[in-house]
Amino acid sequence: MKIGYPCINRTxxxxxxxxxxxxxxxxxxxxxxVENNLNCLNNMIDFNIxxxxxxxxxxxxxxxxxxxxxxxxxxxxxxxxxxxxxGKIIKQNKIRISMHPDQFIVLNSKNKEVxxxxxxxxxxxxxxxxxxxxxxxxKIQLHVGGAYGxxxxxxxxxxxxxxxxNQKIKNRLVIENDDRIYSIKECLHISDKTDIxxxxxxxxxxxxxxxxxxxxxxxxTKDTWQKKDGIPLADYSSQExxxxxxxxxxxxxxxxxxxxxxxSRPFDFDIMLEIKDKEKSAIKAYEIAKKDKRxxxxxx
Numbered sequence: 001m002k003i004g005y006p007c008i009n010r011t012x013x014x015x016x017x018x019x020x021x022x023x024x025x026x027x028x029x030x031x032x033x034v035e036n037n038l039n040c041l042n043n044m045i046d047f048n049i050x051x052x053x054x055x056x057x058x059x060x061x062x063x064x065x066x067x068x069x070x071x072x073x074x075x076x077x078x079x080x081x082x083x084x085x086x087g088k089i090i091k092q093n094k095i096r097i098s099m100h101p102d103q104f105i106v107l108n109s110k111n112k113e114v115x116x117x118x119x120x121x122x123x124x125x126x127x128x129x130x131x132x133x134x135x136x137x138x139k140i141q142l143h144v145g146g147a148y149g150x151x152x153x154x155x156x157x158x159x160x161x162x163x164x165x166n167q168k169i170k171n172r173l174v175i176e177n178d179d180r181i182y183s184i185k186e187c188l189h190i191s192d193k194t195d196i197x198x199x200x201x202x203x204x205x206x207x208x209x210x211x212x213x214x215x216x217x218x219x220x221t222k223d224t225w226q227k228k229d230g231i232p233l234a235d236y237s238s239q240e241x242x243x244x245x246x247x248x249x250x251x252x253x254x255x256x257x258x259x260x261x262x263x264s265r266p267f268d269f270d271i272m273l274e275i276k277d278k279e280k281s282a283i284k285a286y287e288i289a290k291k292d293k294r295x296x297x298x299x300x
Contacts (some may be wrong), residue, residue: 001094001231001269001270001271001289001295001296002054002055002095002096002267002270002271002295002296003052003053003054003055003270003271003282003285003286003289003295004048004053004054004055004056004057004096004270004271004273004282005053005055005056005057005160005272005273005275005278005281005282006057006059006082006273006278007057007058007059007275008059009043009044009047009278009279010277010278010279010280011047011279011280012043012044012047013131014024014035014036014039014040014042014043014044015036015039015040016036016041016043016059016062017037017059017061017062018026018033018036018037018061018062018064019033019061020033020064020108020192022065022070025065025070025071027073030063030064030065030071030073030075031078031123033064034062034063034064034075037059037061037062037063038062038079038082038083038086041058041062041086042089044056044094045086045089045095046091046223047279048095048279049093049095049298051248051279051282051283051286052286052290052297052298053270053279053282053283053286054093054094054095054096054296054298055095055096055097055098055270055271056095056096056097056098056151057098057099057100057272058097058098058099058128059099060099060100060101060102060121060125060132062128062293063075063079063124063128063173064120065118066124066125067117067123067273068128072199076127076131081294082130082291083128083131083132084131084132084133086110086132086293087132087133087134087237088133088238089200090132090134091133091134093298094296094298096137096138096230096233096270097129097132097138097139098138098139098140098141098233098258098272099128099129099138099139099140099141100140100141100142101118101121101125101140101142102124103143103291104117104118105117105118105121105122105142106118106145106146107119107122107142107145107158107161107162108144108145108146108148108154108155108157108158108161109145109146110148110157112117113139116160118164118252119164119166119169120160121242122140122142122173123166123169124140124168124217125140125169125172126140126166126169126171126172127166127168129172130168134232135228136171136172136228136229136230137229137230138172139172139173139174139197139199139229139230139233140169140172140174140177141173141174141175141199141233142173142174142175142176142184143175143176143178144158144175144178144181144182144186144187144190145158145182146181147181148287151181152178155182155186155189155190158190158253159190159193159194162194162196163194173196174196174198174199174229174233175187175190175191175196175198175199175203176196176198176199176200176201176203176204176235177198177200177204177205177208178204179201179203179204179207179208179245179246180207180208180246181208183205183208183209183210184198184200184205184209184210184212184217184220185210185212186271188220188221188224191224195224195226196224197225197226197232198221198224198232199232199233199234199235200217200221200232200234200235201234201235202214202232202234202235202236202237202238202267203235203237203239203248203274204235205217206238207228207245207246214263214264215264215267217262217269218232218234218264218267218269222267222269230270231268231269231270232267232269232270233269233270233272234269234270234271234272235271235272235273235274236257236260236272236273236274237249237273237274237275238252238253238256238257240276248274248275248276249275249276249278250275250277251275251276251277251280251281252256252273252275252277252281252284254284254285254288257285259290260284261288261289265292265294266294268294271285271289273285
């Protein structure tokens, strides 16, 4: 078991997700921005190693506009060595990596242009992980998409579109349950038809579910992961008090997290904390989880 957080470290004096407007695009602007993002990623990884946070989600903005037609620059070759070196540090320290394309990436859209753009963006994500020379335990997580008035047809459209994907994407893609449309039950159906591993989002499950207990879900989703995929992944958060349903917590509810850790035994999986204060909550979570025999440590 590893504990992690997504994309941004609020303690460090750097931003690893810098981007710019499309109208400002230039080759020089792209190079400068990616250099900044990669340097900051290095700093964040170093911070994470020192704090035993061995799971990290790399921002999708690492290379802005990489999948857009405006980008004709061969960024893959230009940054290949730096990406490979970052990958070496990741592997040496047994860090788990994931990526999560934004909500505009919809594989089951009825609009073919949206689907085509989504596939290009997924391929870019796969390229990043491949250039780092990470194995297939480094995953790209994706929501199923919309329902479009016919959930059954929308699920089938996802399955059909998935079947057309480049193997580089298939090697890394996982799906997660969401908080509005697709529950774990429906993700399991899709996985049964496609062999896509399922990432269990604990908070989303608390909002839409079929009354399945945590242990049952961890058992069922575990079976969707093959050896090459590594141990399963899970996203964890809780409800922000006083806010509308689905609002992620600003800071970790330690009692709720400790309860989840206990309920999840004996299943082993890596936990991404989708909490607003990022590394601050992740450090607190590690202090609780380090008592558990499942937790992986890089230092005493």
